[in-house]
Amino acid sequence: MRDIKMLLERWGGWAAAGQHGLGYASVAAGFRGLVHARxxxxxxxxxxxxxxxxxxxxRLMKVNKExxxxxxxxxxxxxxxxSIARRRRxxxxxxxxxxQTAEGFVCGVLSALECRLECEITD
Structure with a gap:
């Protein structure tokens, strides 16, 4: 079974490191006061x-943007x-x-692709 939380944490670190041209802003809209430089x-x-x-x-964005x-x-x-819950009231x-549903969706898409990720093999 995949450790989807670990994979998504590593994806978050990879995407936050930037230089990939994916178009993610440095701070999420509406959360500017909540995020501190780390x-x-x-x-x-x-x-x-x-x-x-x-x-x-x-693919998740196409199915459920929220x-x-x-x-x-x-x-x-x-x-x-x-903090997300407070912001969304x-x-x-x-x-x-x-x-949890979003994590399950990503895990399902990975399973459908039938691919092993490098970070799963090294751990």
Whole structure:
């Protein structure tokens, strides 16, 4: 079974490192006051893995933009689920369910692609 949280954390570190031309802003819209500059180095995945994961996450945007936005806010911009819930004026549990569904979607797309990611092999 895939550790989808680890994969998405590494994707977030990879996408945040930039230089890939993916078009992610440095701070998520509406969260400018909540995100602080972090000097902590984040784990990253390889460029190949990052592109595969980014493709899966892009498919999520076509299916459910709200879940996509929550996934990106949490894993790319490292905004806590509680802060996301507060900003959206909904319960924490609602956001947790949405992110679990989004993680399941990404995991399902990866399974459908039948590919092994490099960061899964090295761990």
């Amino acid at each position: 000097g902590v180095k984040r784990p990253v995945c390889s460029d190949n893995d990052g592109m595969i994961l980014d493709g899966c996450i892009s 879940q996509h936005d929550i996934l990106v806010a949490h894993y790319l911009y490292q905004i806590s689920l509680r 909904c319960a924490d549990g609602t956001v947790r369910k949405q992110i």
